[in-house]
Amino acid sequence: MAAKVTATRNGGHVVTLVEEPKKVVLTKKQAKIVEKARVNDIPATYISARTNNGEESLLINAFVNGWTVEEPKRYVLPMPGTEYHTYQMHRNAQYYAVKGTGNWRPDAIALGTDDAVKHGYTVTQSDIDAAPAWVKAIKPLEVTDDGIR
Template identity: 50%
Template structure:
């Protein structure tokens, strides 16, 4: 976002002054506020500072949930502080103020090839355990399957300690 401010002259009907001081839809802007004030004094209207819209912040889906819940909280800044890590707090506050775009995180299928280069390879594929929430279990199969419960983000791969496994990027949202 540019730090330079621009000024224009606008009349009470919402029309902008052009270089010929004709009011209409086109605006004549300059960074010289004093010049625009002189123009407004002699030709009518008032000076308006044009402000660029801030860039939206790129955040994850989880961070977006924090922003949306903060909008409903009595004390939004406290909510954000209580529900975010210290290193992401400023990012989430900026998203709250300036708007945001949710980045779609890459997901991976995580597996280990068992038995080496045999004719009929078997795979041990990681998936989120439904029996023990927050843990990873393994399923043996003859092929790696693309199910939502078996898809992991980079952060989840690191969290569950699966960095030494094979991984394959999921290219669609098929379950």
């Protein structure tokens, strides 16, 4: 901060000479360990006692350089053979399989994949794995918040 004030006062600017380290991508479980280590008296020991399979160095790296929590892949499930033209919207619409409050239903309508994402018709792989056979038979399309992958 002092360098920035001095540089501004003298008509200059501050240049970072070392690249910022990339944040480590962690699972939710791993992130909880690192978060709890931050308030522990001996963080490295806390992490070491709760890791296995060589993830200790990954979590120590996350502790030092920062971390983000990985987001699970998201999918939409367009029902095959259900695409139709909607004259009111002047576009094609399609039915999607969606998971409601614990139940699956085949009647969610969207004007394409982007619209399905916008309406929250996305599911995770674990949702699909626990779904009934008719849902598992649908070919999932992987999506992001800004469209198809």
